Amino acid sequence: MKRTVNKISDELALQIVKEYLSTDISQSELKKKYNFGGNNNISRWMRKFGVSKPSSEQQVITGAMSKEQTASPRERDLERKIRKLEDELKEERLKSLALNTLIDVAERDLQVDIRKKSGAKR
Template sequence: MKSVNSYSDDFKRKVASHYLGSDLSMAATAKLYGLKTPSSVQQWVKRFCPDQALPNDGTTKEPAPTVLPDSPEGMLARIRELESDLASEKLKNLAANKMIDIAERDLKINIRKKSGAKQSKK
């Protein structure tokens, strides 16, 4: 049987405001206040501070917003950067495909999915 801890609303507000005002993670805040689960902190923040945005706790990764350059020089620099990234990704793709080819040849295992309705099993 689970034991249920009930906390006062004042305590919950205190934990939620401490989490939002500090650099601690949810897990560290929960540990600091003797809570069993960090999700309690998240629930209390949503309940008692709904207008506050939750800090990124490392669980989700949001892409950084792309700033478009205004000047032609900035645009050329951005194009060069993107072309460099594309060349790097092409090399990574080539290396991955080569590794799959070698594994299929040397280890005699089928890695790539066969096309069509009839896929033979070996």
């Protein structure tokens, strides 16, 4: 019997990881909800995206802090925007690193100056 492989996009995988980290839903419940198999998919995706589940100590600290002060809707909105901007910054840094590496390889292999020299000629 031939097995079918459901290829899950990185966007969906990241969404599943975020849902796993932000809620109390177990990995097996998420497998059923999104209809995918595999024993370590979510853990593998977490390593791929560089995120980890907070330790129990971190959860206790976070819980205590959230009880001390409840954030207003405006604060929660601003925090959400900050997280989004931090994610975008991380992606842009990776993109910049990739482009710089591409330029370095092209300059080395093709022996062509691609980057502009500093200072203006007069």
